Every structure is written in structure tokens, then in C-alpha cells.
Amino acid sequence: MDTKLCVKCGVVKEVALFGTSSRTRDGFRAMCRECTTEYERARYQKNAEERRKRAREYHYENLEKRHAYCKAYNARVRRDNPDVGKQYYQDHRDEIRATVKREADALKWETFIAYGGTCEFCGDTTFEYLQIDHVFGNPERSGNGARIAGPRLYRKLRRQGWPKKDYRLLCCNCNQTRQYYGDAIAISLGLKRKVLFAILAGLPLGSSNAKP
Numbered sequence: 001m002d003t004k005l006c007v008k009c010g011v012v013k014e015v016a017l018f019g020t021s022s023r024t025r026d027g028f029r030a031m032c033r034e035c036t037t038e039y040e041r042a043r044y045q046k047n048a049e050e051r052r053k054r055a056r057e058y059h060y061e062n063l064e065k066r067h068a069y070c071k072a073y074n075a076r077v078r079r080d081n082p083d084v085g086k087q088y089y090q091d092h093r094d095e096i097r098a099t100v101k102r103e104a105d106a107l108k109w110e111t112f113i114a115y116g117g118t119c120e121f122c123g124d125t126t127f128e129y130l131q132i133d134h135v136f137g138n139p140e141r142s143g144n145g146a147r148i149a150g151p152r153l154y155r156k157l158r159r160q161g162w163p164k165k166d167y168r169l170l171c172c173n174c175n176q177t178r179q180y181y182g183d184a185i186a187i188s189l190g191l192k193r194k195v196l197f198a199i200l201a202g203l204p205l206g207s208s209n210a211k212p
């Protein structure tokens with residue numbers, strides 16, 4: 001039985017435990033199969049970060065191509081396994097919904113804070129009242145003409161580094177007023193509300209019946 005010394009682990013093994021090679025005199029690799037696998041794995045892991053970076057760069061440089069590819073891939077997966085994900089969703093529905101809601105809220109907070117955290121016209125800071133307003137009144141549209149709003153809009157703004165020229169934060173009161181009566185009236189009414197908020201903030205509200 002032919003044997004050979006592995007240069008890596010230093011063990012003498014049967015030649016069958018070595019890969020073949022056209023570049024060595026005896027036709028076998030210098031490292032045994034086990035050591036070769038280990039060596040390849042280490043090299044793969046060492047380059048993982050660089051590979052991920054390159055893939056990311058490639059993705060953003062070829063967005064259209066990549067989106068077409070992903071679309072086709074997802075369609076193929078759905079065609080071959082029509083029930084993919086359904087069972088998992090049914091088993092974890094509440095959990096998934098809670099996570100989606102939590103992440104959407106966090107993204108909303110991040111966006112509102114990036115845009116100053118207060119209504120630009122009246123200074124209202126009530127989270128539930130705030131919304132992103134398109135300064136020039138052109139709602140975002142995606143490639144197929146659908147309106148981009150909510151998380152999709154927030155993610156887009158974050159990607160663009162929170163552009164301030166075309167977007168601002170308004171409360172729903174000021175935003176509605178602006179849409180019906182125009183900027184000038186919305187701003188002047190907002191100013192009145194701002195004064196009102198300041199007065200209210202200075203008042204000991206409910207001091208007569210709010211005893212601890």
C-alpha cells in the first residue's frame with residue numbers, strides 16, 4: 001500500500017487520503033485531503049469580509065440588474081414551493097407583527113429626530129401627530145408609479161443622508177391646514193399655536209385636582 005507524508009500535519013497516510021494533482025511528480029497533492037479542506041476553509045473565512053464588501057458594492061453599482069435577478073429568484077422559489085414561509089408566519093404571527101411594528105416605530109423616531117423632532121410651523125412635538133411633508137408637494141413615486149410613504153420613504157431619506165431641501169416635519173394640523181388654505185395661513189395659525197403651547201407649558205395645569 002502506497003503511503004505519503006503530509007507536509008501540513010506531518011502524518012504518513014495512504015495515498016488514497018490525498019487529492020490528485022497534475023503538478024506534483026507522484027501525482028498527489030502535498031497536503032492530505034483533511035488538511036486541504038481545513039486550509040481552504042480558513043482561507044475562505046479570512047476573505048469573507050472582503051467578499052461581502054465586494055458583493056455589496058457590486059449590488060449598488062448594478063441595482064437594476066440585481067433587482068431583476070432577485071425578482072426572478074423569488075418568483076422561482078414561490079413557484080417551486082408555493083407554501084414557503086406560510087407555516088412559519090402562521091406559527092409566529094404575533095411575534096412577527098410586533099417586530100415589524102417595533103422596527104417601523106424606531107425608524108419613524110429616527111426620521112423625525114433627524115428632521116428636528118418638532119412641527120416646523122407650530123412646534124408640536126407629539127409623535128403621533130408628526131409627519132414628513134414634501135416641501136414642493138410632489139409625493140414620491142416608485143418605478144411603477146406607486147406612492148412611496150412610511151418606512152419605504154424613511155429608508156430612502158436615511159440612504160440620502162436626510163435631505164432637508166425637499167422635506168420637512170409638520171404636525172397633521174399644520175399639514176392639513178397647509179393643504180386646504182396654503183402655506184401663509186398654516187404658518188400664521190401655527191405661530192399662534194406655538195404661543196399657546198408656550199403659555200400652556202408655563203401653567204401649573206390641574207394643580208387643584210391632581211394631588212398625588
Ligand SMILES: [Zn+2]
Nearest residue numbers: 006009032035
Ligand atoms: Zn495532513
Ligand SMILES: [Zn+2]
Nearest residue numbers: 119122171174
Ligand atoms: Zn404644527
